[in-house]
Amino acid sequence: MMQPKLTSKVRATDREIGEVSKVIVDPLSHEISHIVVSMNGSGERQVSMAFVQSVTDGLVELRAAAGDILELPPFKRDDYVTTHEVEIAHLEDRVHVTPGEVLVPFPELEKSVKRRTFFMNFTHVIGFLIGLPIAFPVLRYLMKPMYSPFDNGWLKIGNVSKIKQDDIGFQFKYKRKVKEAYMPESEIEKNVWVLKVTPAVMDKVYQGKDMEFKDALGKTVWTNKKDFPYVAFSGKCPHLGCGYKWRQHKVLGQVFLCPCHLSIYDASGKVLDGPAPRALDALPIKVSATGEVEIIDMEFKAGTKSQIRII
């Protein structure tokens, strides 16, 4: 692209007619489209780059005669804005019209400074020296409540006399006291499903083996005996943690159904349909001589094939 410089002399085919006073740029193509020629006292004319024959140092030569240029209409300044008043990306990379560079002297003190790269790198080192020692404390600070020991305490949830039928899901609602960090002790509502099971369902639940429950260290805290006729299932769906219900299903009969992602389980907790990865989670249960049910309120991670205890 030709780059006519400001203040360059402009010569028509017959004679010199003035100098470049302005340069007009196309805002989309970033090309110089016109020059404005100050006509030695007879006003300004806007001359298309199509008229420009050549641009050399300090001189713009046109293809037209001086008379033709003079006949062009006068330049209308109000039709334009300066490039300082408009946002055109990368314009300065494309157009070089300034008559010369504007310079500022390098400060005297700066001239004697050696090893600039060293000083630049040194500032980065300082940054690391500030950042590194606080990274670990910050991480520990944020991680404080993330891991806590399991609670293996027994909770009374109700009396089995409420269960009138075998192999039917019966929901026991109970309140659990929680004391979280600085908060006052409060109660949250939870629920488990308890069934009085017939031997057939009992077999499906226990599969002939006693069910052991362990603490964080792997020590057994309780064993559900394989011939014990009561089963308690955690109220949390092993798919993604919603609460499921005991429902009548058109085809499958009475089942546990989770309304979230439609996982379906039978009375023994086995998955009948839907996306659940494992059977319902049986909890440690004991029933006193008077029929009082107690459980250990464990929770397991949802969405995994194996049981991973989280509280």
Added chain:
Amino acid sequence: MQQTPSSPAGLTALEKVIAFVDERVGLKTLQAKMLNEPVPGGSRWAYVFGSILLFIFIMQAITGILLMFYYVPTADHAFASTQYIIHEVDYGWFLLSYHFWGSTAMVVCVFAHMSQVFLWGAYKSPRELIWLVGLALFGIVMGFGFTGYLLPWDQRAYWATTVGVEIMDKTPLLGDFMARFLKGGAIPGQMTLSRFFVIHVMVLPAALMGLAGLHIFLFRAAGPAGPFRGTPEEIKAKTDYFFPRQIWKDIVGMIAVFFTICALAFWEPVVLLEEATPDPGDYHPEPEWYFLFLFQLLRLKMFGGEFGQFLGAIALPGAFMALMAALPFIDKDPERNIFKRPIALIGWIVVMAMILLFTVAAIINREFLD
């Protein structure tokens, strides 16, 4: 734009103040630079979404700050303080409902904005970085929706968070850490509420402001892409500045969005369910409507089981976002006309149709649950 020098004596007091500031700051040049950006091919209604998003964000910030005057982010007071805002504080119901519907409008406009950029091929060179920062902003908007949803501490809030965090838990290696980090423990509680609150009102707004600033800076550095067809002469002939025609269109878009949000807040104000507790009672947990398609997707048998769940909840959305991020680097063809980019057009239609299909399926499924 041309500044005409006039004698100081002829200026009013206000003009003197403006002149004083302008002399020191260069306000007029700055204003001129902001408004005088050539829009290739001229202003269009299709370009309004970016400005509208900025407007919605500002309104969310204002209503959000106002809500914090009464809201208390603790497990024992969050629900009560939200109820107080709705039932006791003058116009509290309106501000809360505006904030709620504003978030929905945000998601809708983000989808519209991204679709426009995608269909116009405006993510292509040299605008790759604008697209990438835009994707990060999309993530932040989703983060706002997710964290804000918990704050009223009702059953809807509790269960959306419970399931949402369980989904995050399925991320390989980091999942358990991320889920516990967000929950501040093994199960949702006070720590979860504190964390979601600080993320919602401090972390995400700061991130959004920074990234939105970068987004606009990069946009200005590259310049608007303009229409995807037309010769350079045609485009040049229709070119105008950002002000006034495009700004006018943007403003009309903003007022339309504003009144729509107001109308929704008025006719469908926020109503809380029971206070949050790990027993859902009769409530059927469901996420906000714009997550319904993902929710329905996870009901499919093929996304069941441990691996299927990872596939549906993590791998599929992750791969989609990775594809979006890689898009400007894969699609190097400079052709921007959507009617000459069949794969892009079909891809967009398929994605939109799938989202619509799964959302409708989720809504139909509701009836069978009651």
